Amino acid sequence: MNKLVALILLLQNSSSVSDNLQANQNNNITRPTSNRISGPLRKSPLENFQMRYVLDSDFHFTFYNKDHPKGIEMLKDEHYKNILPQVFPDKPVRFITHGWKASCKAGFCTELRDEYLKNEDNQVIIAEWESLSNEIEYFEIVEQTGEFAVIFSKALTPVVEKVHGENVQIIALGVGAHLCGIAAELITNTTKMKIGRITGLDPSWRSFEIPIYGLQKSQATFVDIIHTTAGSSGIPEPRGHVDFYPNGGIVPQPGCRRRFMRFALDKCSHNLSWGWFKNTINSQPKNYKMGYRCTSGKILNIFYCNFNDVTPFGQMTPASARGVYYLEIKKWPFPSNRKEFNKNETKKIEVQSRIKELRFFLCL
Numbered sequence: 557m558n559k560l561v562a563l564i565l566l567l568q569n570s571s572s573v574s575d576n577l578q579a580n581q582n583n584n585i586t587r588p589t590s591n592r593i594s595g596p597l598r599k600s601p602l603e604n605f606q607m608r609y610v611l612d613s614d615f616h617f618t619f620y621n622k623d624h625p626k627g628i629e630m631l632k633d634e635h636y637k638n639i640l641p642q643v644f645p646d647k648p649v650r651f652i653t654h655g656w657k658a659s660c661k662a663g664f665c666t667e668l669r670d671e672y673l674k675n676e677d678n679q680v681i682i683a684e685w686e687s688l689s690n691e692i693e694y695f696e697i698v699e700q701t702g703e704f705a706v707i708f709s710k711a712l713t714p715v716v717e718k719v720h721g722e723n724v725q726i727i728a729l730g731v732g733a734h735l736c737g738i739a740a741e742l743i744t745n746t747t748k749m750k751i752g753r754i755t756g757l758d759p760s761w762r763s764f765e766i767p768i769y770g771l772q773k774s775q776a777t778f779v780d781i782i783h784t785t786a787g788s789s790g791i792p793e794p795r796g797h798v799d800f801y802p803n804g805g806i807v808p809q810p811g812c813r814r815r816f817m818r819f820a821l822d823k824c825s826h827n828l829s830w831g832w833f834k835n836t837i838n839s840q841p842k843n844y845k846m847g848y849r850c851t852s853g854k855i856l857n858i859f860y861c862n863f864n865d866v867t868p869f870g871q872m873t874p875a876s877a878r879g880v881y882y883l884e885i886k887k888w889p890f891p892s893n894r895k896e897f898n899k900n901e902t903k904k905i906e907v908q909s910r911i912k913e914l915r916f917f918l919c920l
């Protein structure tokens with residue numbers, strides 16, 4: 557019986573290999589030899605669409621630590637092992653990557669890197685695939701989720717083996733969060749080590765509506781998620797060990813209200829997720845922004861929160877924290893809000909929602 561199953565699997569694999577060969581005749585880009593690992597299988601929405609395959613060479617991994625503030629490129633030809641002599645074992649590694657139509661050269665990745673490197677212990681890997689992310693359509697990423705995951709995991713595995721999985725935190729934006737979640741799963745499957753933490757910054761919703769696809773709790777010891785476009789571009793429901801919903805997590809976030817176009821509202825609200833997170837990386841306890849633990853009803857915009865049950869938002873969230881947290885962020889720097897916590901009551905918070913009209917409008 558098992559042999560039969562294996563045979564069927566083999567046959568399926570060989571047919572997908574010949575599909576790949578077919579594709580290569582039209583398009584001489586060589587597809588990575590991996591098969592799809594996970595993620596929804598969907599037909600391309602466009603007939604005869606020439607899918608741009610994901611290649612190792614589309615990715616640039618750069619390693620930074622206190623001895624190498626300018627970074628060392630991790631070389632594919634050396635299986636990304638050329639940096640290993642520079643990696644401090646038992647020191648944290650933060651692996652940062654962006655999402656679709658996003659940049660890493662300025663902004664998100666570099667600002668987070670600089671924040672982490674203020675602490676001499678931190679080591680950072682930036683995974684940049686900007687030219688690819690600007691060239692391809694969202695569904696092409698979804699179609700090739702497995703290939704992305706293989707490429708990320710190949711780069712990260714040698715480092716995980718050196719520093720130990722628990723010392724690794726992945727921080728990823730939008731669809732990047734899903735790709736990294738699956739990469740983390742692959743790493744665990746090959747090294748038997750679990751990644752310590754995955755921070756998903758406003759993970760995308762479209763094509764990842766079903767919780768078993770993409771980022772989920774089982775992929776790391778601690779998965780924390782910040783929602784800023786819940787129910788429009790971003791996943792609405794909690795999927796981490798901890799889920800923060802700043803201002804209720806929904807569009808429009810503060811400062812984005814004046815933009816009248818929906819696209820701009822989503823984009824602006826999505827972008828806020830990383831700036832808020834960045835500001836917590838080196839924050840001191842007196843400046844911690846606290847989230848209130850809540851239960852959310854079936855309707856996303858209603859939270860029942862206990863103002864006495866709090867946990868720090870962002871990088872400082874302890875790995876022991878669990879549940880859904882609401883917080884208000886109007887501006888930075890955060891005023892310390894500790895004084896508010898002498899109440900022991902559950903309060904209903906209702907956030908004005910525009911979910912229906914924004915649903916599926918855009919994915920980032």
Ligand SMILES: *[C@@H]1O[C@H](CO)[C@@H](O)[C@H](O)[C@H]1NC(C)=O
Pocket residue numbers: 584585
């Ligand atoms: C594809 O083929 C053309 C012509 O044979 C060649 O110039 C080009 O470099 C190839 N592209 C890749 C990515 O191999």
Ligand SMILES: *[C@@H]1O[C@H](CO)[C@@H](O)[C@H](O)[C@H]1NC(C)=O
Pocket residue numbers: 593594738741742745
């Ligand atoms: C990891 O291994 C588990 C158990 O064998 C399997 O169910 C899962 O699909 C694997 N994950 C990936 C991304 O291959």
Ligand SMILES: *[C@@H]1O[C@H](CO)[C@@H](O)[C@H](O)[C@H]1NC(C)=O
Pocket residue numbers: 824827828830831832
């Ligand atoms: C995105 O957020 C960053 C950090 O908060 C900010 O500096 C930048 O101006 C924002 N970009 C856009 C397009 O809103």
Ligand SMILES: *[C@@H]1O[C@H](CO)[C@@H](O)[C@H](O)[C@H]1NC(C)=O
Pocket residue numbers: 864900
């Ligand atoms: C707050 O409420 C909890 C649960 O209802 C209770 O156990 C605790 O003693 C209360 N704390 C204070 C300070 O009233």
